[in-house]
Amino acid sequence: MSSVAGLTRATLAKDLRLEWRSKDAINSMLFFSLLVVVIFSFSFDPTAEESRRIAGGLVWVAFLFAAVVALNQTWAREMRNQVLDAYRVSPAPPNALFLAKVIGNFIFVTVLQALMTPLFIVFYNLRALGPIYQLPIVAALGTWALVVNGTFFAAMSLRTRSREIMLPLLLFPISIPALLAMVEATGAILTGEFSARFWIVLLAAYDVVFTIASLFLFGLILQAE
Amino acid sequence: MSYLYAAYIATWTIHIAYLATLLRRYTRLRNEIAEFKGRIDEK
Amino acid sequence: MKRAFPILAVLTGVLLSYALYQALVVAPTEQTMGDVQRIFYYHVPSAWTAFILFFINFVASIVYLIRRNAKADMLALVTAEVGVVFCTVNLVTGPIWARPVWGIWWTWDLRLTLTLVLWLIYVSYIVLRRFSSSGQTPLLAAVLAVFGALDVPLVYFSIWFFRTQHPQPVIGGGGSLDPRMWHALWINWLAFSCFAALVCWSRYRLEVLRRDFDETLALEALLEPRGSKARTS
Numbered sequence: 001m002s003s004v005a006g007l008t009r010a011t012l013a014k015d016l017r018l019e020w021r022s023k024d025a026i027n028s029m030l031f032f033s034l035l036v037v038v039i040f041s042f043s044f045d046p047t048a049e050e051s052r053r054i055a056g057g058l059v060w061v062a063f064l065f066a067a068v069v070a071l072n073q074t075w076a077r078e079m080r081n082q083v084l085d086a087y088r089v090s091p092a093p094p095n096a097l098f099l100a101k102v103i104g105n106f107i108f109v110t111v112l113q114a115l116m117t118p119l120f121i122v123f124y125n126l127r128a129l130g131p132i133y134q135l136p137i138v139a140a141l142g143t144w145a146l147v148v149n150g151t152f153f154a155a156m157s158l159r160t161r162s163r164e165i166m167l168p169l170l171l172f173p174i175s176i177p178a179l180l181a182m183v184e185a186t187g188a189i190l191t192g193e194f195s196a197r198f199w200i201v202l203l204a205a206y207d208v209v210f211t212i213a214s215l216f217l218f219g220l221i222l223q224a225e
Numbered sequence: 226m227s228y229l230y231a232a233y234i235a236t237w238t239i240h241i242a243y244l245a246t247l248l249r250r251y252t253r254l255r256n257e258i259a260e261f262k263g264r265i266d267e268k
Numbered sequence: 269m270k271r272a273f274p275i276l277a278v279l280t281g282v283l284l285s286y287a288l289y290q291a292l293v294v295a296p297t298e299q300t301m302g303d304v305q306r307i308f309y310y311h312v313p314s315a316w317t318a319f320i321l322f323f324i325n326f327v328a329s330i331v332y333l334i335r336r337n338a339k340a341d342m343l344a345l346v347t348a349e350v351g352v353v354f355c356t357v358n359l360v361t362g363p364i365w366a367r368p369v370w371g372i373w374w375t376w377d378l379r380l381t382l383t384l385v386l387w388l389i390y391v392s393y394i395v396l397r398r399f400s401s402s403g404q405t406p407l408l409a410a411v412l413a414v415f416g417a418l419d420v421p422l423v424y425f426s427i428w429f430f431r432t433q434h435p436q437p438v439i440g441g442g443g444s445l446d447p448r449m450w451h452a453l454w455i456n457w458l459a460f461s462c463f464a465a466l467v468c469w470s471r472y473r474l475e476v477l478r479r480d481f482d483e484t485l486a487l488e489a490l491l492e493p494r495g496s497k498a499r500t501s
Contacts, residue, residue: 149415156408160399169395170412173388174419177426184430198429206422213418217411220333224404232307232364233288236314236357243353244467251474258481265488 004096011100016107018077026108033066033116041123051124056186059120060179063113064146068168070108071150074101075158084158088222098151098218105147113139129192138189138196141203142182148207149174152214155221178206273469280466283459287452295452307365313457314358315383317464321351322386329413332406341406342479344413346471348393350464355387375436381427382420389416 019026040058078084087097120126128135150171157166172179185199291309298305328344331337362380363373374380393416397409445453 156396156411159401159404160396161401162399166396166399170392173385173392174415176385176388177419177422180426180430184433194433202422202426202429209418209422210415213415217414220407221411224407228304228364228368229306232361233310235360235364236310239353239357239360240463240467243350244470247467247470247474250478254474254478254481261481261485261488 004093004099007092007096008099008103011097012103015100015104019104019108026111029066029069029108029112030115032069033062033112034119036062036065037116037119037123051126052129052190053187055120055124055126055190056183056188058124059117059186060142060182062116062120063109063143064175064179066112066116067105067109067143067146067150068171070105070112071147071154071171072164072167074105074151074154079158084222094219094222095215097222098155098214102144102148102151102214105151106143109143109147110139113143126190128190130189130196131192132189134189134196134200135186137200138182138185138203141200141207142178142185144207145178145182145203145210146171146175148211148214152210152218152221155218159224178203181206273466276462276466276469280459280462283455283462287456287459290452290455295449296446298449301369304365304368307361309452309456311358311361311365312453313460314354314361315379316457317460318351318354318358318383318386320461321347321354321464321468322390325351325390325413326417329410329417332410333414336407338406338479341410342472342475344406344410345397345475346468348390348397348409348413349471350468352387352390352394353467354460354464355383355390358383359387376427376430376434377436378424378427378431382423385423386416386420389419 040062044054044058075084078087087094150167153170153174154167156170157163160166181199181202185196185203188194188196188199287309291306295306295309297303325344325347328340328347331340332344359380362383366375367373393409393412396412397405400408
């Protein structure tokens, strides 16, 4: 009888290994992200002063789109191989599966962010005037916020028509406070004009609330498919 | 002043539009039920 | 019970007419804004009604999650739909009021933004219900409603702080109300609440009819002896 942690780790390792071999998701996400960065750079060509103010918004919208691409394929492999049915009848705790998926997505999106950020810095001539050590914290908390709800809603969307559009449709409204926090915090750190502390706390609160809610309700959703 | 009337008219337009969709769904349902009854009576 | 519906309908009609009269004629003209301010008597009750309906949806969703009660699910569906209608009215009358009075169509102030986010959440709720294939739709919808409810305080705080960082014009705020204005406001709210109840009731009955019929169709298909289907679907 696996513990939740053990099962999570095993599922996560399997997912990462499969992904590393095929590089399905990461390649499509990478290319998509690159496109988004380039298109944004064409569309918005601000001065250095302005760019620090708006970069927060631009960067996070780009990350959001990339995250949606990642999230949409979260359960694709499981669907193809009827894994979810197996999970439903097994005594394994469903939370382990969920947690593994969320962490997997978190890793994917973070890798994407790591690749896209230098591009953004180059295209927008960015230089942070505020406390730069806060940026990874904001990135981590923000990404978790998107990914925990996104993975949950991806599971909810599995049996709906227009699955790919249902996910962002459900995710975006609920994510508004988190998105606002991410954008404002990034803007605060880049411009150095005000403190990002409130936004970081809000993001942390958001993450706690929705991680608990998702873990609590995932079992129900799994049964529902 | 016209803004005032625009607001009131908009309000009722929205409400009436919704009620119209309810009516449309209701008549469609009624038709389906009548059709169904017809089928059953044939047997 | 059947008798109550026409009675409520007549009562609602009377109340709405009286409320309109109150709003347009009896209530005094506001000093600074003029007659345009009367939009307020439709704008505010719509918001209150929408929020109450969304709250009922939240409670019904929780009841459904605990009890799996079909009636709770139907109530949730109905209040979500009618809530969105009232919320739409609020979001449309808001800018129409703001434009002549404050010169802007929109501002990211607390009330307006919160209303917009609620509208977005509940529209996504309705889309989920429409696009999801039967069976477990009630469960998924109830879960989404819970998520939405959890989100509301977070939305509130995020916008509140955003406003302190980026001061925006305040719409619809300030000024004490003449007692005749309060009266007009309450009457309009009462009238629209009755109207909302009426619409919800109608929608509920429609849903009951639809579900009964679907069930009957399903039963008929089950009982149909093989090879003698009169028609398909």
